Amino acid sequence: xxxxxxxxxxxxxxxxxxxxxxxxxxxxxxxxxxxxxxxxxxxxxxxxxxxxxxxxxxxxxxxxxxxxxxxxxxxxxxxxxxxxxxxxxxxxxxxxxxxxxxxxxxxxxxxxxxxxxxxxxxxxxxxxxxxxxxxxxxxxxxxxxxxxxxxxxxxxxxxxxxxxxxxxxxxxxxxxxxxxxxxxxxxxxxxxxxxxxxxxxxxxxxxxxxxxxxxxxxxxxxxxxxxxxxxxxxxxxxxxxxxxxxxxxxxxxxxxxxxxxxxxxxxxxxxxxxxxxxxxxxxxxxxxxxxxxxxxxxxx
Amino acid sequence: xxxxxxxxxxxxxxxxxxxxxxxxxxxxxxxxxxxxxxxxxxxxxxxxxxxxxxxxxxxxxxxxxxxxxxxxxxxxxxxxxxxxxxxxxxxxxxxxxxxxxxxxxxxxxxxxxxxxxxxxxxxxxxxxxxxxxxxxxxxxxxxxxxxxxxxxxxxxxxxxxxxxxxxxxxxxxxxxxxxxxxxxxxxxxxxxxxxxxxxxxxxxxxxxxxxxxxxxxxxxxxxxxxxxxxxxxxxxxxxxxxxxxxxxxxxxxxxxxxxxxxxxxxxxxxxxxxxxxxxxxxxxxxxxxxxxxxxxxxxxxxxxxxxxxxxxxxxxxxxxxxxxxxxxxxxxxxxxxxxxxxxxxxxxxxxxxxxxxxxxxxxxxxxxxxxxxxxxxxxxxxxxxxxxxxxxxxxxxxxxxxxxxxxxxxxxxxxxxxx
Numbered sequence: 001x002x003x004x005x006x007x008x009x010x011x012x013x014x015x016x017x018x019x020x021x022x023x024x025x026x027x028x029x030x031x032x033x034x035x036x037x038x039x040x041x042x043x044x045x046x047x048x049x050x051x052x053x054x055x056x057x058x059x060x061x062x063x064x065x066x067x068x069x070x071x072x073x074x075x076x077x078x079x080x081x082x083x084x085x086x087x088x089x090x091x092x093x094x095x096x097x098x099x100x101x102x103x104x105x106x107x108x109x110x111x112x113x114x115x116x117x118x119x120x121x122x123x124x125x126x127x128x129x130x131x132x133x134x135x136x137x138x139x140x141x142x143x144x145x146x147x148x149x150x151x152x153x154x155x156x157x158x159x160x161x162x163x164x165x166x167x168x169x170x171x172x173x174x175x176x177x178x179x180x181x182x183x184x185x186x187x188x189x190x191x192x193x194x195x196x197x198x199x200x201x202x203x204x205x206x207x208x209x210x211x212x213x214x215x216x217x218x219x220x221x222x223x224x225x226x227x228x229x230x231x232x233x234x235x236x237x238x239x240x241x242x243x244x245x246x247x248x249x250x251x252x253x254x255x256x257x258x259x260x261x262x263x264x265x266x267x268x269x270x271x272x273x274x275x276x277x278x279x280x281x282x283x284x285x286x287x288x289x290x291x292x293x294x295x296x297x298x299x300x
Numbered sequence: 301x302x303x304x305x306x307x308x309x310x311x312x313x314x315x316x317x318x319x320x321x322x323x324x325x326x327x328x329x330x331x332x333x334x335x336x337x338x339x340x341x342x343x344x345x346x347x348x349x350x351x352x353x354x355x356x357x358x359x360x361x362x363x364x365x366x367x368x369x370x371x372x373x374x375x376x377x378x379x380x381x382x383x384x385x386x387x388x389x390x391x392x393x394x395x396x397x398x399x400x401x402x403x404x405x406x407x408x409x410x411x412x413x414x415x416x417x418x419x420x421x422x423x424x425x426x427x428x429x430x431x432x433x434x435x436x437x438x439x440x441x442x443x444x445x446x447x448x449x450x451x452x453x454x455x456x457x458x459x460x461x462x463x464x465x466x467x468x469x470x471x472x473x474x475x476x477x478x479x480x481x482x483x484x485x486x487x488x489x490x491x492x493x494x495x496x497x498x499x500x501x502x503x504x505x506x507x508x509x510x511x512x513x514x515x516x517x518x519x520x521x522x523x524x525x526x527x528x529x530x531x532x533x534x535x536x537x538x539x540x541x542x543x544x545x546x547x548x549x550x551x552x553x554x555x556x557x558x559x560x561x562x563x564x565x566x567x568x569x570x571x572x573x574x575x576x577x578x579x580x581x582x583x584x585x586x587x588x589x590x591x592x593x594x595x596x597x598x599x600x601x602x603x604x605x606x607x608x609x610x611x612x613x614x615x616x617x618x619x620x621x622x623x624x625x626x627x628x629x630x631x632x633x634x635x636x637x638x639x640x641x642x643x644x645x646x647x648x649x650x651x652x653x654x655x656x657x658x659x660x661x662x663x664x665x666x667x668x669x670x671x672x673x674x675x676x677x678x679x680x681x682x683x684x685x686x687x688x689x690x691x692x693x694x695x696x697x698x699x700x701x702x703x704x705x706x707x708x709x710x711x712x713x714x715x716x717x718x719x
Contacts (some may be wrong), residue, residue, distance in 0.1 A: 030475075045511075048515045049515075050511065050515060050697055051697075065519065067516075067518055070515060070516060071516070073515075075511075075512060075515045077508060077512065079508050080508070081507060081508035081509045081510075081512055082507060082509060083503065083504065083507055083509050084507060085333055085503070094310060095512060095513075095516075097303075097306050097310075098303060098306070098307075098512075098516035099512060099516055100303070101303065142512065150370050199679060260380055
């Protein structure tokens, strides 16, 4: 279990992380979201023990994260952080041995993962000869080569095409099934939404949304009603609880403040002709993110 | 410890298991063996008569047996024994010693005095080379006369013209040139090691791979492993150079045995002119080790506070100037006879690496002084390591782009506030 307890990180007067707490249990995928500069990478650095928190602590299975237990953790940093002048094999042997792995085991696992990601032919190629996507795969392999129990992934999907993104998602799910803990950050909120149980949304180092993703959505009262009918847009906009109406090519999306207003809208739509769609859905994570982060900025 | 050893091994293999390293060492080896054996190689292809050196010699018999043909016998034996010389019996009237040294016609003068059975033999030779070969022919002649070959020898040497009354002009020239001769390889090796270390660290830092590495090993381990790898590289490269030197000597011995040339004269000359060469060797190695450690520690620090390769190239410039300055001082201070400055610089760490052994070998400083200088260097190394290790931990993961001194101030403050 990974416990982040009341972590504060200060640089003189600047507070990079403000009183952050969360827990990740085995088999859980945890999403750390936020805009650029919100404090995600700093939080990962604190988790990895690269930065000492000014206050609070990070515990991995009840112990502080340090060089005695870091071999059980896999870490993938945001930017491509590979030594480009050496070959894939040399790099993985380097990173693997830094995780106290034996050479034979590294080669065995490397062969497996290269095959898994369909890049076997690059084993003896220099990193600089690889495409950005393939470099990202190598970086991912370097984080999982030690078969970690805790996987820390900072923007793992950046620079990947949809096919490779799916491959990464599949791999992360595989790790989840094996009972490993995964914490990752991403700007691609649809991925976070699709497989995260718990999230924290950071803004200026502070958690502005936190908890179970379903609960977060439930707590966020605003909803969207998708309608396909011959409705009068102006009438819809004047209905109680409606704060926005978006006309799409095949549907009309009506944004309402809470589920209390669904009935009123339904009553109006019933009076319209050619009703083929009336679907109520909870707000997406993107909407919640934009709403909350935008709101937070307005306050500032 | 396991990770430290691995990092050192990885750093070393990155340098040594490279084609460029192997090829450059093959070229250096060929050059060393070739340069040291140039006289032998030339002699292989040249006519021996070209080598013969004319030496004019006068033998004066002032003994009780003035009719004994000493002159004829000695000249005959000398010409038979040394093919590279042609000794010519030349008339010369000896008046006093100073007149002899002033004239240039006679190279060698031998005067036999008193009883020829127990003579006092005065030998005047302008060149040390002649003095060393004259005794045995004289002994042969005396043996022929006395059956025992007894004599008192008085070897006369030309008066010194330099400031140092005990040092001949040739010795002085040798000592003047020793700075550039001895410390050129040291200079290049330290420059190489410093460059390698800095580039190695900045390569990991600028590619951000450092974050993955420091997530697995402590920054201090990383720092020390880089320095150890560089020092090990330096020792390996030095050993290879020494190996080439030994090989060159062996080759010259082969030449010597096959062609009668004096192939190893360069080395025997070296040992003859530096009576305390063992001490020089030990102190040079110790100064090289600790001095390099000092430069490497600073190079690691500069690389850690840099964020890009360009940054590092800029920051390391003062370090390279310091090394260059130190090297030029070893060349010019002896030439300028600046003994005072030589003495002062031998106590200043960074400069003392090359200057202190030079000052010791030229007699400017003594054994106690060089040991004090070495202690100062070691204390400086320990101090610099103590200060830089925590700063390295802070700086290596930071990508601060502020100005040089502001950056250093920030890292220092951060490193020592935490402690």
